Amino acid sequence: MAGSRLMPPPLYSAAALTPTCLGTQPPQSANALRDLNLQAPVKELVEGRVVRVDAKICHVEIDGEILQAAPRGSLFENLEGKKNPVAVGDFVKLDTQNQPAALVEVLPRMNALSRVASSHDPREQVLxxxxxxxxxxxxxxxxxxxxxxxxxxxxxxxxxxxxxxxxxxxxxxxxxxxxxxxxxxxxxxxxxxxxxxxxxxxxxxxxxxxxxxxxxxxxxxxxxxxxxxxxxxxxxxxxxxxxxxxxxxxxxxxxxxxxxxxxxxxxxxxxTPGIRVFRLHGIKKSQIRDLFPEFVRVQQNCKFPNCTHDHEPECAVLSALEDGQIAQSRYMSYMEMLVEAAPDDFSFDEEVETEDEEGELE
Ligand SMILES: Nc1nc2c(ncn2[C@@H]2O[C@H](COP(=O)(O)OP(=O)(O)O)[C@@H](O)[C@H]2O)c(=O)[nH]1
Ligand SMILES: [Mg+2]
Ligand SMILES: [Zn+2]
Structure with missing residues (x-):
């Protein structure tokens, strides 16, 4: 697992950039100065995996050890409708120079399970x-x-x-x-x-x-x-x-x-204790039907290509339901999700965000 992956050592040692080499040496060419800038010390970041997220503190596993780290404030900027910038399972980079360590980066995800945070918070919560x-x-x-x-x-x-x-x-x-x-x-x-x-x-x-x-x-x-x-x-x-x-x-x-x-x-x-209601975030009415594999198998036979399988005539899903090929309980679940999903012309970008305490994770 990720725990064993450490970042490579810094490319340049801090000793190469001591102030004396700027102050006591003859003026340097612009190129030389630019090269020096490029050689700014790279902080040693350690890579690990988040195994638990408490309010404001992440527990990160590195080589089998757990280190507590506080997500850096900048991770909470530009969340684009997301409630939390980091979740259990994330591979992250930590700056361990201070205590507690700072969680500075979340690495790209292979997948993420998320939902609408709660009935009074429309943001996406990654679980x-x-x-x-x-x-x-x-x-x-x-x-x-x-x-x-x-x-x-x-x-x-x-x-x-x-x-x-x-x-x-x-x-x-x-x-x-x-x-x-x-x-x-x-x-x-x-x-x-x-x-x-x-x-x-x-x-x-x-x-x-x-x-x-x-x-x-x-x-x-x-x-x-x-x-x-x-x-x-x-x-x-x-x-x-x-x-x-x-x-x-x-x-x-x-x-x-x-x-x-x-x-x-x-x-x-x-x-995942305590998750009672699971509402999908960012989904629109016309997308629900594709989440039911047994509908997907027959819906190309519906008279209308955008059939919602609700009231439309010559609906292949309703026929399959009558024939007993599609279970009544599954159809009822579909209808409930369809009713509560956002209309197709809804823009999630304009969604009103609920303000809560900065940096709060739950
Ligand atoms: N009869 C029966 N009881 C079970 C079975 N599995 C769990 N239980 C009981 O169900 C209750 C809840 O189990 P628990 O493991 O705490 O459920 P959790 O909330 O899903 O973690 C406990 O009293 C268990 O002893 C089972 O297969 N048969
Ligand atoms: Mg339990
Ligand atoms: Zn249909």
Missing amino acids: ATNVDQLLVFSSVASPKFSSNRTDRILAACEWHRIPTRLVLNKIDLDKKGLLANFRATYDSVPVPVLETCATNGEGLDALIEVLRGKLTVLYGPSGAGKSTLLNTIQPGLQLKVGKISSHWEQGRHTTTFSRLIHLEMGGAVID
């Missing part, structure tokens, strides 16, 4: 970056499976091009035979589904193979069994089980402390 995949954890029962919640995050991963799978946990509680329905729905998308039972270990081997060697975002409602599953896979993790405090459940302004945790078998996970 995790440079990830290999996302697992959507749900339980068959207790808490009840939510199609809407599941479909929103699946659509978000489609939008951000992050591969995803569903983990259906607590299969021991499937007294009503719901599992077969969920499975049929997601097979038809298709989304790969893993069935697990954290309490008797069923399906755990398959989950281990999916996690091995990858950086995986864990997503799912509290109580789905994420911590129990992870603790079973790696007992040393000692993640708290079933103790999500009521503060999180009822939080008016949910604070999320995502963190990256290494797995002994190779790979790592990013836990």
Whole structure:
């Protein structure tokens, strides 16, 4: 991983630029002075990976050690509608000359999972970056499976091009035979589904193979069994089980402390507690339909090329829905996202930004 990548040593030593060589030497030619300028000392920057972001402080891993670093103020300028300049998973450069270190640069990202920050803050909040995949954890029962919640995050991963799978946990509680329905729905998308039972270990081997060697975002409602599953896979993790405090459940302004945790078998996970609502940022109505792979397969047959699959005649998606090829629950999730998405002529650039404390990260 990134931890082992250090910046090369500075190209020029500070000794070569001591003031004496300017003050006591005969005047130099413009060229020589320009050369000297080019040789201005380069600060030694260290490269690392962000494993946790608290309010105003990032925890950055460098060669297996964690260093705390404060993002430089300039990173908060020109955010262009983004709430946070740095997120868990980012590769960053640190200036370690002072304590705490300064986080001076965020390196280009391979991908980023983001959403609308909150119902009263329209900015884009980046939750995790440079990830290999996302697992959507749900339980068959207790808490009840939510199609809407599941479909929103699946659509978000489609939008951000992050591969995803569903983990259906607590299969021991499937007294009503719901599992077969969920499975049929997601097979038809298709989304790969893993069935697990954290309490008797069923399906755990398959989950281990999916996690091995990858950086995986864990997503799912509290109580789905994420911590129990992870603790079973790696007992040393000692993640708290079933103790999500009521503060999180009822939080008016949910604070999320995502963190990256290494797995002994190779790979790592990013836990994302406290994320309840997932609304895609910057998406317009006409773009939602492309986030549902089973729609994409048939929608070229709709009478109107820009069919929203809502009221239009001769709609191939509505026909597939009637035939049972498209699941009712998926269609309902689509309609809800369609209703709340911005109209196509909306300009996100003019969006009113919510001012909050400078440098605040949550
Ligand atoms: N019956 C049953 N209970 C489970 C299973 N997995 C987790 N639990 C229980 O569900 C509760 C919540 O689990 P937890 O791991 O804290 O969920 P998290 O919020 O997703 O991390 C705990 O009481 C677990 O013991 C399972 O497969 N079957
Ligand atoms: Mg948990
Ligand atoms: Zn249509």
